Amino acid sequence: MTEQIREHPNITVLENYFTIEIITEHHLGINVTKRSQNITCFGAYVLNPETGKVDTYISRITLIATGGSGNVYGVTTNPEVATGDGVAMVYRAKGAVENMEFVQFHPTAFFYPTEKPAFLITEALRGAGAVLKTYDGKEFMHRYDQRLSLAPRDIVARAIDSEMKISGADHLYLDARHLGKKKLLEHFPTIFAHCLSKGIDISRDMIPVVPAAHYQCGGIKVDEFGRNNIKNLYATGEVSCTGLHGANRLASNSLLEAAVFSHRAAMDSIEAVKTIEYNNDIPVWDAEGTVLNEEMVLITQTRKELNSIMGSYVGIVRSDLRLNRALVRLKILFEETEDLYRKSVVTKEICELRNMISVGYLIIKMALERKESRGLHYSLDYPPRGN
Ligand SMILES: Cc1cc2nc3c(=O)[nH]c(=O)nc-3n(C[C@H](O)[C@H](O)[C@H](O)COP(=O)(O)OP(=O)(O)OC[C@H]3O[C@@H](n4cnc5c(N)ncnc54)[C@H](O)[C@@H]3O)c2cc1C
Structure with a gap:
């Protein structure tokens, strides 16, 4: 194509x-x-x-x-x-x-913090029998859903999130060792090769996993x-x-x-x-008064802060308290970034940051407006009513 x-x-x-x-x-x-x-x-x-x-x-x-x-x-x-x-x-x-x-958060991305984007460990691996385990190697899905590791994506993601919050661990594990090297290589060659390239032999080691925005x-x-x-x-x-x-x-x-x-x-x-006619009265872009932003750190640090706010307060499980907290912090980032944007010669980096802050704001605002848990939006303040 x-x-x-x-x-x-x-x-x-x-x-x-x-x-x-x-x-x-x-x-x-x-x-x-x-x-x-x-x-x-x-x-x-x-x-x-x-x-x-x-x-x-x-x-x-x-x-x-x-x-x-x-x-x-x-x-x-x-x-x-x-x-x-x-x-x-x-x-x-x-x-x-x-x-x-x-x-939507995918429950099982490969946990390797410096890797962007996070490598996805397909649900098919759980379909083939791989089992989710806590940081100290214990099964936990029976506490959340009778379908265990094969429960729907949002339920598994919430269960992992909950276990991570309880234990304070930054990842959990997916155990595929019992499937054997032959089957793993035959059916999941890409996952096998990728994990191996990061030092994990999935026929011998459990796979470190974490939910990821998907x-x-x-x-x-x-x-x-x-x-x-x-x-x-x-x-x-x-x-x-x-x-x-x-x-x-x-x-x-x-x-x-x-x-x-x-x-x-x-x-x-x-x-x-x-x-439809063309409109030929469109002015050219006005770049007057802007200068090249020499300090990339103003953008990279704000991006890290945005990621941290969204991950901590606007992730898989939400509450009004967390969302309002996120909103207050995001407002500061918004004002600082708009100010920088107005003064700077436009670059992809500043535009993307500005856009991500707007998107973060929209996620928070719409999450706050929804006074229920529904589908991928789960709020502790409004427990699900069997929807
Ligand atoms: C790991 C992974 C696995 C997935 N597996 C499946 C699957 O099995 N089945 C399924 O249905 N879906 C799957 N999805 C989801 C699906 O791949 C995406 O929803 C889909 O690719 C999005 O396509 P798109 O054309 O909308 O956007 P993209 O493919 O992301 O294309 C967007 C394009 O717009 C460009 N762009 C962005 N911003 C600007 C800008 N400001 N100016 C100019 N250009 C811009 C980007 O450079 C890019 O080229 C998966 C997603 C991921 C991440």
Whole structure:
């Protein structure tokens, strides 16, 4: 498919270009609020990696497909580009975003703190008989669910989280030793090789595991054709919220969703584009008064703080106390980062940080608004009622 895209005469691929903002009436000097009707997308401001300047792209239809936001958390299976850019851009543009409180954590990522993204240990290994164990090697899943290590993803993730909190351990174990080297090599060669490369022989050693942020069920709110309430704006893939995943995604549904809704969005926009004109009054990006930020530590340290706040207070198990605590701390990061952003020449790093803070804020805000435990959002203050 990639080859066909590159060869297609109507498609230009710009690699490593970084979208900063979608363009709306706001950029024409019009006051846009959440209550504004008929906000329209006219294109996007994009950071050109070759010149370091921000280019203006005027479009009749814009589709956002920037993926998930796992990097809001310190441990994630997501690639490093998953920083929630699309969600943050649409939120700033006053478009609809929903269900951000539903963050799926994969229960068993390989525990190796310097490895990013975290390597995923597939559920198939538990399906084949591997068993979860505490830090001191004892089985514990019988205390949480009769399906033991094969309970659904959210239940296993919560059980691991609970055991880690009780013991203070920074990881637990998945024991696959009894499956034997032959079977492990035959059925799980990638896991075997990866763990071995980090010094763990899974036929002899237990696998250190930890839950990791894995999938964003919410996102840019779209209809059945991938359309947001901002006119001429579409979103598909993990960045979008079609509602298909509800409050708790079933494994493997996301690629299917991305394919179906991208197709629908394409079909719809082929018709829609016929009646849309380009807006040629868009101003160029205003970089006046900004200077190159020489201190990368201002960004890296804030990112660590964000990860720490989200992991400690907005993780698998939440409470109003933890969420409010997170909100207060995030506000400080938000103000410091907005100040830095206003003064700095834009870079991918500062934009991603800014976007992750917005996404963190949205997760917390929507989690606080939900006065119940549902699907992936579990609150100690509102225990589940058998939903
Ligand atoms: C380890 C792992 C295993 C998974 N296994 C499965 C599975 O078995 N089945 C399943 O259905 N799903 C699975 N998923 C989920 C699924 O892979 C993702 O939901 C899906 O790949 C997301 O696709 P996407 O096109 O929306 O985003 P991505 O594939 O993440 O693509 C987003 C693109 O947007 C670019 N981008 C981001 N921000 C910007 C910006 N500001 N400007 C310009 N470009 C930008 C990125 O560089 C990237 O190229 C898995 C996920 C992980 C992490």
